[in-house]
Amino acid sequence: MINATEQQEREFLAQIREKLTLAIRRIDDAVKQFSNELREKKQYIHEHQSGMDEADMVAADQSINRMALTGEAAVARKRKLIKMGQSPYFGRVDFITQDDQRSMIYIGIFSFTDERQRMNLIYDWRAPISSLFYDFELGEASYATPRGKIQGNIALKRQYKIKNGHMEFMIENDVNIHDDILQKELARSSDDKMKNIVATIQRDQNAVIRNESAQVMVIQGVAGSGKTSIALHRIAFLLYRFRETISAKDILIISPNQVFADYISNVLPELGEEYIPEMGMEELASELLQKKYQFQTFFDQVSSLLEENDPAFIERLRFKSSIDFLSKLNQYLIHVENNYFTCTDLVVGKTVVSSRFLLGRFKAYHRVPILKRFALVVKEVQDYVKAATSHKLTGPEKAKIWEAVPRMIKFNTILDFYRDFYDWIGKPEFFKIDPRQTLEYADVFAVIYVQLRLEGSTTFTHVKHLLVDEMQDYTPIQYEVLSRLFLCRKTILGDVSQTVNPYSASSAETIERVFPQADVVRLYRSYRSTVEITAFAQRILPNPKIIPMERHGQQPLIAGFSSRKEEIEAVKQQIKTFQKSPYQSLGIICKTLRQATDTFEALKASGVHLLTADSVAFEEGVIITTAHLAKGLEFDEVVVPFASADNYKTEVEKQMLYIACTRAMHRLKVTYSGDLTDFLSVKKNT
């Protein structure tokens, strides 16, 4: 066997690194040559410009552009090779095909070919053959290729940790435990940005990443199950698999906020892909409403829930988050189509255009959105009058038609229709808009939906894959809007247990009703937190199906104090302890922004950052924020202050507590003054 011993592996690594260095040198030479040729070409054109006709100039331009592109590609390739020099591969499988051919498959983030020998030395983790590494242990194995399934046997499987070009360790997977490297990865302290997981992707995760057939893929996964990581790796996979037809700019990520977008922004570049466009739901809404209406943000909605707990507000939210709301809106739109044209005879000069004719024309265009039909009906009326009188229409005649036809439909503005909908269902009190015309967040996408139906929609045809994270925070009406705007494939992921708004949460089942063609995957294995932290969070929201990774740590602590002042003092101490620890990040997670701001001010400690809805970047070190904003993020250590019975008592507060505790990777401390919240009290939980 080739490269059998660790010594041989080290020698192989040295050879690969040498080959990489040579390949980099070759690129450098080629780039130097390109730039010389480019300079000469430009010089030539400059000198011969006067003698060149237009066709010559175009040809010269094209050839310069081509050379520049080739140069750029070479520079990008060089960047990848330099990165590979640090860590060329992380896995190996030796595969014996049915005709007894043994091949050594080294797997890395990028592929590397020995151009002289025309031999693939390292395979990209996304190559079909690389799935052997993720899907099988020793023994019988197979992988799918565009030409069919290849079967054989895995005779050897190894994992490597190569850092800065040096092999730290290698692990032989001769028995069915390949968790060692995963354990080591999970035990690490956090980075300031999400990291890639290519070396330790698990089998069930791999299936999601490599799924090519799903039109809509819905991933419901427990806290820390790797949903966001998998979704990003899936994007990298699709970019590789469909590289001829999809590029990074054709993908859109709908993300909950800027901090989250910043937090995940490193994963794809680490995997060699370019920047992926990203957008928040509110941004999308503003674009669609063309800034015609002001509206409350989702963050405002959650803050109102936490601070006011108004039953009427909750009732409105509940209704507007239901599937029933969507179907009532659809029924209403049919009602509009059938009943809202009130045509009377129209007299233009001496011609009478009968109401029957008018109604008939409105109906004839039933495929055209109602508010787009006027222009068509106006044109028909003009033609009718012209034919009847055999003369061209005068200005006043035209004006009369233009004025009369739109009035034949009951309302002309989207908001009037929307308001009327609530009268029609007999619940006018369900629509609240403030005098400055600021819509409640729950109305925003409903108004957009009515607009799409009555005015027609612009589709985002340039988007070829849509990724929606934190799916539980979006309602059926939002999904309906997304499905009409984005006709492409979609990956939708989230966790219904981590909703910040229990009155408007969407489960995978709800989403399936909007996308009946969806493939739903459920992930129960949780990777982020220690067994102890996961068990602790289960006291708040139990899920018997959750499977924590066997990784142990300190028991989470609950500490009671006699006053808030003392509590703040304890948090201060905790920060000091953290600053001396090997950990990188500490999250102090509060219920509301007001509590977070007050804590920030009371602590006045240096190196402590306050994260608000307006923040744009994830900071390293100590962060004070709210559970809502911390969703999707993780910290080595988490402190949840003010966990008293007063502060955490409603359903929405329980959700916040759960989200806060599940952000911790290694250490968790909950503090309170007065009585401890019932959600954590052992007495009340037993």
Ligand SMILES: Nc1ncnc2c1ncn2[C@@H]1O[C@H](COP(=O)(O)OP(=O)(O)OP(=O)(O)O)[C@@H](O)[C@H]1O
């Ligand atoms: N296969 C894996 N190998 C190594 N680390 C993993 C793996 N899967 C997940 N993780 C780690 O688990 C943590 C949680 O991952 P991620 O944030 O993607 O999960 P999530 O399901 O989106 O979490 P949440 O919904 O709680 O925000 C991250 O630190 C991630 O790197």
